[in-house]
Amino acid sequence: MARSSVQPSPPSSTASPAAALRYEYPEGDFCALRPDDPAYRVFIDSLDYLSPEEIIRVKDAVCFSDKAHEHQVRLSGEPYITHPLSVAGAVVEWRMDADAVCAALLHDVLEDTGVTKAELAQRFGTGVADLVDGLSKLDKIEFASHQEAQAENFRKMLLAMARDLRVVLIKLADRHHNLQTMSAVRPDKRRRIARETLEIYAPIANRLGLNKMFRDLQDTSFKLIHPMRARVLGKAVQAARGHRKELLQRILDSIRAKMNEVGILAQVFGREKSLFSIYTKMEEKHLSFSQVLDIYGFRVVVKDIPTCYLALGALHALFKPVPGKFKDYIAIPKANGYQSLHTTLIGPFGTPVEVQIRTEEMHHVAQEGVASHWLYKDAEHSGADLQIRTHKWLQSLLEMQSGDSSEFFENVKIDLFPDEVYVFTPKGRIMALPQGATPVDMAYAIHTDVGNCCIAARINHELVPLRTELKNGDVVEIVTAAHANPNPAWLSYVKTGRARSKIRHFLRTVHNEESAALGERLLNQELKTLGVEPPEIPSAAWERLVKASGNRSIKEVFTDIGLGKRLAAVAARRLLLAEDAIPVSAAPDTLVIRGTEGIAIQLAKCCQPIPGDPIIGSIKKGQGLVVHTHDCPVIRKSRSHEPQKWIDVEWEPSPGSLFEVRIDVEVKNARGVLAQVASAIADSGSNIENVSMEGDPEKLFTRLHFSIQVGSRVHLAHVMRNLRLIPNVVRIGRQRSEVEA
Structure with missing residues (x-):
């Protein structure tokens, strides 16, 4: 890369005003852009709100950028410097400070030239270098897909923006000018960039209140995606x-x-x-x-x-x-x-x-x-209030970035939803939430702990389901319980990125804790099968297992076993390799389960096992232990072809919980028969979760499909026995699925 002939001027923080004013450009220093160029002159003339020292710094940035991009041209054939100059022009229209103007002029030098961040910091100060770094893409890192790269670039930009709002303002000016000069770009790329602008950059401009920029980005993108329309x-x-x-x-x-x-x-x-x-x-x-x-x-x-x-x-x-x-x-x-x-x-x-x-x-x-x-310096009060609002939103972005880039990307896109509803807390505090938001969204907007512990809500003093959509003017009271936990089903209806992020974080943490506990039980069971008690294994053997597995702790090894990423049998044998000989296998232990352990142990939806059913477990990668009935039709093929994936499990003697099971009841078409069946189920101490029905062509019989809750196989038998006593019940049976739900 051609280096600038201009001697580096010290950053503004250390340069004296006198030294800065004596700074002059040697003849012929500009290559693509001459000092008498009209675009350059208009730009320099617009800097009248800056001090003479700051104008000198900006001129230095123009020269440096021009030299850095000396051998580059835009697809339209114009010298590359025309782009940074236009971006800086937009920044100057907002009357931003000298650091922001310099960063706008230099925003592509880290990405497209051989200039380093250290060079920028030495010449223009760390403030400018940090701004330019926040604007630069992550091109040097390899990603699996364009979507992943886009998501990571977006995450970096927003996190830089959370530290310094000027980053996103310069980025929006950059995107605005790029859209206006798209005529030389391939049509497919043109449409992709325009769609990305509509999905991300225009909503960000709207969220920051940049109405003029928002409308321009929308209209220009629309013309690029649908030129004829x-x-x-x-x-x-x-x-x-x-x-x-x-x-x-x-x-x-x-x-x-x-x-x-x-x-x-x-x-x-x-x-x-x-x-x-x-x-x-x-x-x-x-x-x-x-x-x-x-x-x-x-x-x-x-x-x-x-x-x-x-x-x-x-x-x-x-x-x-x-x-x-x-x-x-x-x-x-x-x-x-x-x-x-x-x-x-x-x-x-x-x-x-x-x-x-x-x-x-x-x-x-x-x-x-x-x-x-x-x-507008006269808008100081309003500006300060807006800065506080924006800062709060940016801080919420920082809280959302615990997941992977793609998840963060989706959460922020949700959070940029433009339409809002305004609701009140019982104490009269106004809260703005996206259109379609629910009490769960409001709970997480108040505080993470309120969201994690919410169990119900009252809207205008009436109890409502948590999935209820909020409307303008609603008074919303969140009901919490100390031992409540987020429900995975909430993810299907929450609207804010914050709520979605917090729920996922909690479930991920709980899942790992439960998986670690399950993994430890599975490994201990395998060691006992090999005739070794876990306390007898020396700590050095555990350390070797952790090192060989590439994990940081034994808890991570347990988590991998619980999630099915590592086989307990392999881990157990690796633990015992250092011993003189692997002991003779004892009779294999059976894993005892309650069925209510949580996410790490799941009851298969295809056969819905309940206490009393003979059961068998399978470790599924990423899911943990999935429990089926012995006679489940879905697992027949897998049990015969992959017997090593199956482990013996049995029910704890008195689990004391309710389990869902499906039954089919065929009845004669008679007045009040559904009420009779529902009453019999309730009298048997069972809850009805769901009911559906289908009739036959002759309209003589109706098949009722119930999803009910029972405590055990004995309890289910009691329910079915009571149903058979109803005269209009023709046939009853437990429903089995051929395909896993």
Whole structure:
């Protein structure tokens, strides 16, 4: 790589102002970009908010980046420096500090050139080097797939963003410029990058309140994925603009006149909905373009919050409001800091008119989100509040990153869900949750321990199932119990990434604990089969086993055995290899189970064994011990072909728990027969978990399929005996599946 002819200037933290101001560029130092280049001059002129010393540092970064990328060109044929310069230009528009501008100019040098992080730190300071490192991909690490690489890059970017918000702002500016210059990229790659932007980067921009960037990313991605649809829709919007010009002007004039009449000083202007939002509305609601009436909206910007509500009253006096279409985001701001009053009115000729009312400060935040913290010094209070909200969200990302990259990637995508519901705790605290969130999501949003221990919920003082979706304005009380644990079924309906991550973490931890306990029992059983008591084995033999297995502790060895990743028989023989001779095998012990051990020991769904059934166990890799009945049809083939995978198990004498079992009951079609059968099951001390039925063509008989809970095989026999006493019961039997569920 060609090195810069410019002598390194010291970082700003150590450079004196006088030394920085004396810094000059030698003649011919720029290769692709000349100092008199218009793009360069416009960029330098826009740095007027920085100090002279900082401008010198930025010029040095331009020169360094230009030299580093000297022999590179973009796919369009332009010199590569045009890209970093455009990204830095966007950062300058947000009036960010000199370190951020330098990092934007240098954001690709670690990834695409031979420059190291140490060189950047020496020349521009550790702050700039850390920002650039956070922006660089992990190209030097090999991944199994593009998805895994994408997930890991995404994780790195978000964790860097959690440490320094400037990372993601520069990344968004980088993605924005890349999208605008996609014409030379292969169509398939173009669509892939655009989809990734719609799925990830646009929602991040929205979550950070960067509304303008959010709309631009959506529209540009839409045009790259569906160029023809975007073109047709664009022409339709342009035509509608002409057709509705008179109507729009009439509405604008009416609003302005009303504001003047009531003495409110306001800026009133119309806004056109983005192509992507119009397209999304057409697709989701199956509308044609002519049916989308609200492609235009209006914005009223006033001086302060009380005036917002006065303006709302004036507008409702001017045009009739649509019931249920008013939203107060001033009293309850969105999670990204957005504040406005939203109302929909019935305008002239019955046209729905959307109006947003906000203050000047709210308008700044609505357009630029967290970037308004740098942009508008007069928005200091609002900016500080938004910084706190953003910091909390970023901290929640750090809490979610305990799993693998792909899991983290999915959790964050869930967390970027744009629509929200606002609910209240019993003490009146407002909580914002994603659309479709449940009490479990709210419990984990309050605290991890509350989520882990929740057993029920009350919504508006009524007990409801935990899978109930929350609605705006609900008062939600979480009921907890000290010894409760998360249920794996929660994963099927929770909506927040935080809840999903915490549930998985708990289950993974519990699974490993249970698997370790099972693995220890299996190894001890195998040692006893070989005639050795575990306490008799010297500690050196255990240490050799740990070392040979590649684990860090004996507990990890037990966990691997419990999960089926390692055979207990092999581990036992390896433990005894150092002894003079392996003892003569004794009669093999049988593993005693209760059936309620947890995730590590599972009762097969195909045959649903219950206490009293003759049983046999199989170690399944990654699942632990799976218990079947001896006569289960699913395992016949496996038992004969792979006998070494099966171990003898038996029930503990009095497990004292309930087990699920399926029974089929054939009955004559008679009035009240279902009630009679259900009553007999309940009288036998059994719970009905599920019931379904199917009739025969002649409608003489009905087959009832029950899933019931029993304590043992004896208990099941008692239930079936009571059912046979019902005159209308023709046939009864225990259901067996040929295929494992």
